[in-house]
Amino acid sequence: MIGDAHDEAEAARERMLREQTDDGEIISHAEYTKRSRRAFLSFAGLGIAGYIGFNRLQNQEENESIPRFVRAGLDWNQSVWDRVQRDGARARTFSLDDREELRINGRHGLEDEAGDLIEVTDDEAANWEIAVTSRSGDTIDPIPLASITSDFEVQELVCEHKCIEGWANIVHWTGVRLSDVLDRYAPDELSSEWAVLRTPPGDDVRRDYSAAIDNYTVRHAQTLLAWRLNGEPLTAGHGSPIRLVTPFKYGIKQIKRVGSIEFTDDRPTDYWTERGYDLHSGF
Template structure:
């Protein structure tokens, strides 16, 4: 370009009259309204036509949950959650805001079929301490040191029957007989080497707020699966009920 050549002139701009501006604004408003109305119509049609799976969630969304679950299970083999120095451990939040059950811990028993196991029974299994991250679906997390026995060691001593695919865990403390909380696990996750039946947190016995005398610590799952105050444990051939899955959440809840 010749530096002495003047720059090309800009194309002339055309100013719109107030009437033309008003007409364009009205047209844009009508198009936007039509788009919103169309979206609402499609949403209404979906809500009326799409089948419900019985928990309040549409089957198409439940299918997405199942697809994610199959993918997560395929990646589970050999995968370990990160572990941390015990010096980083803190007390996690207690997200349960109802009345915390007060129980006689000396009288507590874990019901497993016809067995009624005390905490001392469980403490005959090899003791393990792991410092892992507890992650909540609400977005917060905390590094915690859990001490207990591996679920895999529990399963060696009290093996599942052939064909068992799941583990059902329930919390039914006295005064909360209507299943205060219940969780279902795929048995592969239960037998993961970092899944613990924990009786201690950060070097101290569990408090009532954090699930005394026994809770699940499973760092490959979100906190909703880390059930507190376990009173019943069973192996199942069919998928058991799960507190949050009954409300439409993902059953697998894997990280």
């Protein structure tokens, strides 16, 4: 009897606690089992549908190394940015006191077959030239590095360098406007829809690297060919002797060690686009 009374008291206490803490209805064990089974079947159905849908997307015909559906989304994103770009817009700049050390991230086109950084000697830098190909495929006179560093108005730019991996550093660049250089050496190509910049080829280079940038970025006043970082000459890891800088693109577009520029009005590809990334890669 004592045991039964104890059990009844515990049951009453449990009911009271449920009433105080649970706004939902109290259901029987049989109803709970029924609802649990229904919920399990519903979630299982959603999971199977999601799996089938994901596999269909993955098995779609590829466009530049990713499913056509995904590439269409990236192209739509690019079309949005193309519409919002406007003349006269400027990226935010900072003071010299804000500058930080820029990590070395990405060595594509800078390494030899053994994976070691290829250093550019002073003699090589003194004779460095950027090869130029017109949109019609003709070779244009190359652009001497000596001319880049001496014949144009020098620009100082303190901006945020953003990596597609999610990190950013505020850094100080010294260089000249890409548009100024092209206006002298390839004026007819300044109206091209795209420019594809590449690292120099060579037997000792493990792989070439390329970056395609749109006409808006090519012509922008904050797009530079730079040879100094935070007041010091570029190192091999940062693209000596000359690299591209633009605050409107992620680091994968700011190609290090520019060896050539090709112009085109057709939609191009480049190193990372061929590996599934966004051709625009900007913000």
